[in-house]
Amino acid sequence: MNKGKNCWWFIIAQGQILLQPQGELIPYGNLDDLPLTESIVKDRVHIGEYQSSPCYLINLKQPQDIGFGEYSELRALLGVVDDRLFDMAGRAFQLVLFYQTHQFCGQCGNKMHAIDWEVAMKCYHCQHRCYPRVSPCMIVSVRKGKKLLLALHRRHQKNNLQVFTTLAGFTEAGETLEHCVEREVFEEVGLKVKNIEYVASQPWPFPHSLMMGYVAEYQSGDINIDPKELVSAAWYDLDDLPNLPNEGTLARRLINCQIDKIC
Ligand SMILES: [Zn+2]
Structure with a gap:
């Protein structure tokens, strides 16, 4: 060099x-x-x-x-x-x-080797090849009329941060991102949503997520939280918002996007 x-x-x-x-x-x-x-x-x-x-x-x-x-x-x-x-x-x-985490082949157990023409590990014994893992997950802000859905997550409360934010979850095998939005919102707060729109994405290397950000509108149902995931979730008026995620985060960008749509 x-x-x-x-x-x-x-x-x-x-x-x-x-x-x-x-x-x-x-x-x-x-x-x-x-x-x-x-x-x-x-x-x-x-x-x-x-x-x-x-x-x-x-x-x-x-x-x-x-x-x-x-x-x-x-x-x-x-x-x-x-x-x-x-x-x-x-x-x-x-x-x-x-x-x-890819030093040995998951298929035959032999040693893997880094190849130099792409970022991958290859097993020369059985030809199995692995690429860096990227785990897609969706993050969504939901609005209902002029109100915004915000949730306090258990993982945030542990840190004593009390940040009220969007909902999020990992995409499952065989699922579209839109289906993931519908499923996660229903699992976490018991609501059906409609008009799901993609906004932006952000790599989240803790350890290997790719967050895909969406906004959606309330369709039906009453809030019924999953207590394993959430401490609370509620509809908030824009003039009475709780502590939000920091500017610069994808969650805040989605919340700001919803505020623009409501105003
Ligand atoms: Zn192998």
Whole structure:
């Protein structure tokens, strides 16, 4: 590789990523300027481009002091760096998890090998090939006339956050995303919905989800929550909204989209 070419370096060790204190946080530079030795960069994996510069993943077994930066959780970058750069960091984490969990063939048990013409692990014994896992899930905001459905989830209450938000759930095998919206809304709050509209998606690398965001309208039924998932769910007037998810999250974008439709 050209040692003078500036690159983005996603250096990950045991679930943490090396960050620099200033700038874009992800280390950026060339091998003449950064103290990255040959032993550190020799197993780098090219994972894409960001702002026309190559991005490399370096997966270390142990966090090493390599002369700059500090190791941090991936979540520390959420909402702090540009979305595209965060998504690239998320991709780096997902690939680390992929290589770690596909060392042996699920079909015949032999050792798997990374191939270099696409991101995949291959078993040369039985030809079985695996790709990084991406788990689609839907997230939906429901409106009824001028009111908005907001729910307090058990997982949010545990963190003592008391954030009132949208409904969400994983897509099942053989299911369309629209069917998933209908099923999850019915399972979580006992309501039927109509006019399901796609809004936007967001990769969610905790550990490998892809959230697909929808808005929908109430059709029928009374709120009847699933107490395993939710603490409460209710219809809220726009002038009396509880604590909402942060701006910049897909949930908030869907809520804002519904507010625009209501107003
Ligand atoms: Zn095999």
